[in-house]
Structure formats: structure tokens, C-alpha cells
Amino acid sequence: MSLSQLARSICESPTLKLNETAALLRDKGEPVIHLGGGEPKSKTPIDAIVSCSSLLQTGDVKYTPADGILTLKKAIIRYTEEHYGRLVAPENVIVSSGAKQSIMVLLHAILDPKEEVVFPAPYWVSYPEMIKIAGGVPIAVTARDGSFEPTVEEMAEAVGPYTKAVILNSPNNPSGVVYSDEFVAGVVEMCEKRNLYLIMDDTYNRLIFDGRTPTNCYHFTQVHNLDLSKLVVINCVSKMYAMTGFRIGWAVGGKEIVRAMTNIQSQETSGPAAPSQWAAVGALNGVQSSIESLRLTLENNRNVMMTRLGAFDGVKVVKPGGTFYCFPDFSAYEKDSQKLSRLLLDKVRVVTVPGREFGMEGHLRISFCGTVKEITEGIERIKWALDPGAPNELFLGGRRLVRDWR
């Protein structure tokens, strides 16, 4: 078989692969605990279901404009005004099949071959591959002090003559870290001075804890006319409304870039699925209590996770300020995160994601979007598997396990 160079260079999404592996093991009756997941457990808000069903009941489900239906754009405009204090026009908005597609068409719209995109590590697994698909070169910046937030100077050092864009994702997948206002302000300033696109991936910014408010990048911009600005803000219904399966995300940016993205999207996929767009209209215009209820559940889960991990000698963890992920450092037990993740799956049937996929060895991404029971039992199993001081027997799904590897 002859595949393109591109196809040969792109890796499979490790998180989607892990979902498949977990599902296969569960089908075989294995007592899997999935702490590798990337989606909240809560149900779709009722207003989304009603709005989606109303369209389905007409039986009239047709193509939509390539950049999304106007009703959804209006709901996004209202959302942008409420949460960012910015009044934008429909031409500043493109609706895509998930935040992922918005980012992908944006990268296609801005990158020429070999141009570079700079982003902090740890980073969402998909950024490097998406940048490569668009012909660009991913440049990850790791903080020298070992933290999850590099300095603005470290980001600036990574910017060179071929840099076209910077991506910031806060709160961050996988670390849960909310970048400081100083950092975001500094990066906005740097991008404006150096004429770079700044892609703000705000996918998780409503899922934020400890009374903090999400950082609003527009507060720091000096370019107040959005159509002259290179700031593009990405959002979606996937995480905040737990609507991952609907595949609706959007970008807000200058008219010219949105038009270019729309042209690409119109040729690649056309507009997103109409029922999903109407579901998103329902979610955005309906009762908003589901977001707060999810946020509170996640904050409680985060606290449980921190208590459990805190009882783990040798594991270093930074308390997440948002999302539903944490990114503990397990290198005292095992430096090779893929080996460690494999061991935990093989021996105690706990799914985690190796830190290497996010650009940091020695760490594991552990999700707390499941139930408290899954978190406590999952961490207990991990502790049993790694801690030589733990009793060497464990009962798992009626099976007696004996630890014979440590």
C-alpha cells in the first residue's frame, strides 16, 4: 500500500485509542476503571434535546451554510458578549464540527509550509499532529523551572522568523492549570508586537474552580478592532454542556480570517450537522444551571483526587484550577510514562494517559470526570500496583491479585 508522507507521519490519537482499548476490555467483562477519559458524565441539557428534536420532527434536515446557521451564530454572539464583553458580528463567527475542526481549519487558513506554531508544554495531544497536517512545524515550550507555565520570555525565545502563531489553552489539558493573567497578558502583547496569530483555546474556561474567573484575553489586547486583530478565540459545547457527541465548536475572529476558514470548511465538510447545531442553540439559549452543577461536581472530584494523590508518597501533583484532568509526576516510581500506563492497565485495569503524549515524560494524565467511586478505587489500585509498602494482595472483580512485579 502506498500512503502519503503526511499519512505516515501522523500518529493515532492516543486518547481515542485508549477509549477503544477500555471498551474492548469492558466488553470482555474486565473490571476496567477509566481515568483516561476526556468527557464529563453528565447528560445533555434538556433544552438542547428539545431544540434538536424539534428539527428532527420536521423531517426537514438539510445542508446548512458552511459557517453555521444564523440562529446559532446569534446565540454565540450573545455568549461572547456575556462572557468576553465583546460585541461581534455574524461574519466574525464560524461554527464547526467541534472545537477541533475550528482549530484545524484555522491552521489550514494561516499556515504556509514549514511555518511554526508555538505553544506551552504540557499541551493537548492533538496540537502537534494538527499543525503537521496543516503543513506546519509544532514548537513546544517547556518551563525551565519545571512548572506547567513557561514565562513570557521563554515563549518569546521560541519565536523565530518562521513563527506564524501561538496557541494557549487555559485551563489546560492535561495539567488543569489556569494560566496567570500576567502570562496571558504578556503573550497577547508579544503576539501583537510580533504580528502573530494568537489562538486562545478556551474549551474548558467555564470549568474553573476556587472562585476564580476565566481569563479574558480581550482584556489585554491593544487592537480593539477585531477585524484588524489576529486573536482568534475557540470555544465549544463539548465540555461545558457535556455534549461531546454533538460535535459543535466555534471560532471568533476577524472577518477576513473567518471568511478564509469558511472557504476551507465549505470544501472539506460543508456546515456542521444541522441537528447538532440546533442542539447547541438550545444549550446556549436555555437554562444554564447544568454548567454550574457540572463545575461543582468536578471541583468536588478534584478535591477527592487531590486527597487521594496526597496520600501517595513520591507522587508530585499540582492542584488543577480547572478542567477535569490532573497531571501528577510519577517519575519516582517509573520515568517511562508509556511503560507505567501500560503496567497500570495490564495489572490493575486502570486507564491513564502517558505524559509523553502531552510533551512531558514521567507524568500521567488522570481524569476526574468520572464518579468519586471510580476516582477513589482507581487511585487505590494504582497505589497498590506501585507502592512496595502496600499489602501484596488485592481483590479485583472477584479475582485475587498478587503483586509479583515490585
Ligand code: PLP
Ligand atoms: N481543545 C482542547 C484543549 C481539548 O482538550 C479538546 C478535546 O479534548 C478540544 C479542543 C476539542 O473539542 P471538541 O470535542 O469540541 O472538538
